[in-house]
Amino acid sequence: MDLKFLDFEQPIAELEAKIDELRYVGDDSEININEEVARLKDKSESLTRSIFSKLSPWQVARVARHESRPYTMDYLELISPDFQELHGDRMYADDPAIVGGPGRIDGRTVMFIGHQKGRDTKERVRRNYGMPKPEGYRKAQRLMRMAEKFSLPVVTLIDTPGAYPGVGAEERGQSEAIAYSLYLMAGLKTPIVNVVIGEGGSGGALAIGVGDRLLMLQYAIYSVISPEGCASILWKSAEKAEDAAEAMRITASSLDEFGLVDEVLQEPLGGAHRKPKEMAEVIRNAVLKSLDELAALSIEELLEQRQQRLASFGQFKEA
């Protein structure tokens, strides 16, 4: 397994390197090193457990942005192998930072919509680092309306640093594209399940994140602004991102404590990228459970509950 380790995982990386070395030696040696390998593997696992049991919010953000972390298409391949991608907003362009289309999951069709990041440099650029432009959100709107038309539930997978801040995006109405997405989802006459799989970056994430259930992966983050952005405004220095990550309570467990998340999905030891198949299975089961619950409601009940849910967001006092 070719694992890429983050700085705070270095002790694990060293152990894993030792294990690889031993195995290599073991191939052409007469000594039985199996026992030693097993011992080191145990040690590596308990070390991982201990490091991951006390990740700081900033470290969680690093895992959420890990270059090996599974992206929307990786999960769709596992959850819905017959997913059919549809393209274009019918107005301007196809935005590769958002993918979507119908696919079957456990025998029923779902309209999947998700942010998509790129794995290598070329694809990262093509997908604009997962930062959608207005045409991306308008494609998503088109697919949502299609889902409503064919009575298909919508499942969104959220993983973006944010909506793209560029000249063209402003010219084509980035604000309106996001605003209208929120408006549309608030009243869409079909169930919507949102899953934050990586980075929930601000309005660009929320624009496909309004619905009836919010699920969040254990090491995913969700925030109003990136820790770097917050730090550079409030602390006047992007270097303070660690403090900002702490202050904004961006992790799934913090947001769960505030009652803003319906379910936190546990990740495999060391993060989703260690065992993508296992993670996909957890997501699949959680999504199916949510869809079953929502399918039991009439459309009127569903929309009533969604309106109440959205109206309940916020914390204030009334004198």
Place this chain on the structure above:
Amino acid sequence: MSWFEKLMPSRISTEKRTKSVPEGVWIKCPVCDAQLYRNELERNLQVCPKCDHHMRIGARRRLDMFLDPDSQEEISARLEPEDPLKFRDSKRYRDRLAQAQKKTGEKDALVSVTGTLLGRPIVACAFEFGFMGGSMGSVVGERFARAARHAGDNNMPLVSFAASGGARMQEALFSLLQMAKTSAALADLGARGVPYVSVLTDPTTGGVSASLAMLGDVNVAEPNALIGFAGPRVIEQTVRERLPEGFQRSEFLLDHGAIDMIIDRRKMRDEIADLLAKFESRPNPVPAA
């Protein structure tokens, strides 16, 4: 100093003294540098009589100049902000709130009222930019949502005046979710067939621009207001080039189809009153000149 003043704590007496100093009679227009007589500027609704520059104004002043005299009644005035995250950067959020409340006399950055506009009862709300940059937290979202609900329940058109830098970072995800909450309230209002006019004033950016402010049946802007999703500095850092003159200004948005019209502040009352009357198939309420 009298014996009585000597007895008072110094904080109170200095406050009194600063207030007793008359404010400047002359104000310089930040655009054309014209020296303007304060009272004249006030009569001209804080629009420079020389160059028509629209100066920023507070929420109360905005509502006063827009609605019929003595017609206002505030909605949800009793809502007050909380600090659910115990947020602290270089300063505590609690202290920032207290400071903003003292400075503006408002509990939070949105004021919503019922009132009449040329006789037609409506619901109106206005952002107070002086309150933490008009940022949207839980109180702003709740006040807006209640205003929209009041409008829907009573079949009164809704008019909102935006002036905001966006979401309030100190309320983190709670503030982001206000975008969803206010948009949902507008979706409900829209489903009931009640008109909503959104007026974008200088500046309207970020989460407010990307939710309630862009969702008007009609989007109106004041002249030369900065309106956009990302702030110009963020975009400049991203594209690494200087932005063209007029980028993200009202006229730019009109050219690109994001807003319906630009209205001079001095004509705002009449134009919106007539627009609402058209949507409701009523005769023009504006008296002939």
